[in-house]
Amino acid sequence: GIQVEQSPPDLILQEGANSTLRCNFSDSVNNLQWFHQNPWGQLINLFYIPSGTKQNGRLSATTVATERYSLLYISSSQTTDSGVYFCAVERHDYKLSFGAGTTVTVRA
């Protein structure tokens, strides 16, 4: 099956700092989503981005499908940004395959 690798595994930030999370995947995909999992386990949709660039407030994402990677940018981080960020991909088979996640801790 398709492999999804996320880096770094852990990230500690000072409030106000910027950061970049990376997702590499092993094959072409028709679906790529970024999620934020809060401490209660809820997976919150951030982006549906199989290709191109999108922005939503302080978050933005870029997927370069031809090179099989996606980047999630967090700018001016806040303590509420803490949690686990997952990248998930699908290859025309209805199953989302998740990476292991990046745990982000933002300190005040």
Next chain:
Amino acid sequence: DAGVTQSPTHLIKTRGQQVTLRCSPKSGHDTVSWYQQALGQGPQFIFQYYEEEERQRGNFPDRFSGHQFPNYSSELNVNALLLGDSALYLCASSPTGTSGLMPDTQYFGPGTRLTVL
């Protein structure tokens, strides 16, 4: 507009028992997928239901079964529970492309945390 809902929120069972988890999809969605998330890991795909049929399955044993009802809600059943089945069970819904909504995008419910003792 209600999002994806799941019940119950928490459940404690003992080894060998059977459990049923329930999911109602987001309004306008007709496809339901189930995932298992063990502590410290990413979610793992169990199966997906569309038009009341299982149309894709992940690497899970037959002890894991499901059902989709005409109103698109779904159940996940797990028989002969093992300690290793302790996890957060997540339901996700998505629309088909014909609805005018963005296909493929999956929206997740809050999950059911299952503990097997």
